[in-house]
Amino acid sequence: MEKMSISQIVDGIGLSKYTFKIYFLIGFALLFCGFDYMVVSYTMPQMTKEWSLSKVQTGSLASWSLIGLMIGGIIAGVISDRIGRKxxxxxxxxxxxxxxxxxxxxxxxxxxxxxxxLSGIGFGAVIPVAVTMLSESSPTKNRGYFTSSIMSFYVLGWVVAGIAAIYIVPAYGWRVCYLVGGMPIIYAFILLFVLPESSHWLLGKGREIDAIQEIIHMEITAKGQAGKYAPGSLVIPPPPSKVGVSAIFSVDYRKTTIALWIIYFMGSVVIYGINGWLPTLLVGKGYGLVKGYSFAVLQNVFGMIGGICTGYAADKIGRRINVIFGWVFTAAAILLLGIALNQWQVVICGMLVGLAMNWGLSGTQPLLAEGYPTEFRTTGVSWAQAFGRVGGFFGPIAAGYVQQLGVGFRGIFIFFAVPAVIAAFIALFFIAETRGKSIENIAGIKA
Structure with missing residues (x-):
């Protein structure tokens, strides 16, 4: 009996209705997640005024959910690797x-x-599971695109949050934005009944019959018919010597883990700090609520474009070069925004910042998913993202502190450019290339 790996079957099918079914089901979960996370940035000025908050307290409004994101990331990996992605x-x-x-x-x-x-725990868990599921469901040649561009849905949620705030806050007050944010409860049940489970995870758990059934479902969805797979027909990768948290710090994965953690930490300082503060900074610079919010929304629209472009580039030029470019581009765009002198310069530079920083952080997603085997892939992804949230937590608070020192509009953007440069440096010297390698063969590749 000729055995085949799941990746060979997926690659043989190629892009299909099944691929896009998973892509959009997961994508909408991230859209709702992004809305609920980012809505705080568009209600910060009103809460600051109502509760008489200091600059540091205002910055912390965007940071509290990051504590939950850290907790969610820490527990989601272990839970997902144990009970399943779906x-x-x-x-x-x-x-x-x-x-x-x-x-x-x-x-x-x-x-x-x-x-x-508490709500941040949910945000922190959804994101790494989403990235993992896409990495395990996409054809090898398109994996970089799907695992990177899926984050564009998350950024789309930021855009929707900004648009909703523009209309809701002046007319109904900031609180109504959070009522809207609670509406997607029903979508969780749609996921439970419609989203397929990862066949890689099923096989890794020794559930070959279930994995075969999922493969048959995938082929029928994609081609209208399915081949015959008897028990024992799938290549089962040898189990790793360790699983869970201890595995990501084992000798084979320690270097990968540390490098990815630093990159994600620095990237989170940038993206969460700028997105948390930008609407308030622009309002404070005299652009008014609607105009300041509109600039921030436009930045996030280009952030979506950056997430899509980085996935395409990752499959064409490789993960490592793409990430290096993304963070160098980010540093340059941030510095340009800091020296913008008029409204049009702010708009153009803001669009570049949105494009660049989402290019860098979304481009890091394939590296996270491709750094570890199936048995502890979500643990590796989620713990890297959880550590990154530490940077995301302190970024807005540190930015508030830096502003209290009197550095001004330009100084705050110099502050945000530094971690982008550090992320590019780490990628240059400590990241291995994984483009074109199947999901079964990439884990543990040395730089």
Whole structure:
């Protein structure tokens, strides 16, 4: 009996309705996740005024959910690698929706912070599971595109949050934005009943019959018919000597883990810091609420474009060169925004910043998913992202502190350019190339 790996079967089918079914189901989960995360950036000025907050407290409004993101990332990997990708994604999608709408009723900084931490657990869990599922469901030659561009849905959620705030906040007040954020509760049940489970995960758990059934479903969805696969017909990769958290720090994966953690930390300082503060900075610079919010929304529209472009580039020029380019591009765009002198310069440079920083961070996603084998892939992805959230937490707060030192508009953007340069440096010297290698053969590649 000739045996085949799941990657060979997926590559033989190529791009299909099945690929895009998973892509869009996961994508909408990330869109809702992105809306609920970013809506705080568009309600910061109103909460600051209502609760008489300092600059540091204002910056922390965008940071509390990052604590939850860290917790969610830490636990999601272990849960997903144990009970499956689909169940984990659906549960945490339900969690962040349920914990967003009660913010409508809060009347204190402390209550807001608590709810944002708890809802952030859902954000932190959904993102790494989404990236992992796409990496395990995409053809090898297109894997970089799908694992990178899926984050464009997350950024689309930021765009929708900004557009919603422009219309909702002036007419109904900032609290109604959080009622809207709780509406996608029903989508968690759609995921549970419609989203397929990862056949790689099923096979890794010794459930070959279930994996074969999923492969048959995939072929029928893609081609209208399926081949015959008897038990024992799939290549089962040898189990790793370690799994879970201990595995990502084992001798074979330690260097990969540390490098990815640093890149994601620095990238999160940049992207969460700038996105958390930009609407408030622009309003403070005299552009007004609608205009300042519109500039920030436009930046995120170009962020979506950056997420799509980086996936295409990752498959063409390679993951490593793409990430280096992305973070160098980010540093340059940030510095240009800092020296912008008029409205049109702010608009153009803001678009470049959105394009560049999402190019860099989304381009890092394939490296996370391709650095570890199936048995602890989500653990590797989620822990790298969880550590990155530490940077995302301190970025907005540090930016608030830097502003209190009196560095001005230009100085704050110099501050944000530094971590982008560090991320590019780490990618240059410590990242291995994985383009064109199957999901079964990439883990543990040395730089």
């Amino acid at each position: 169940k984990t994604l659906a549960f945490f999608c339900l969690l962040f929706s349920l914990l967003t709408f009660p913010i409508y009723f809060v009347h204190s900084f402390e209550a807001f912070a608590l709810l944002r931490i």
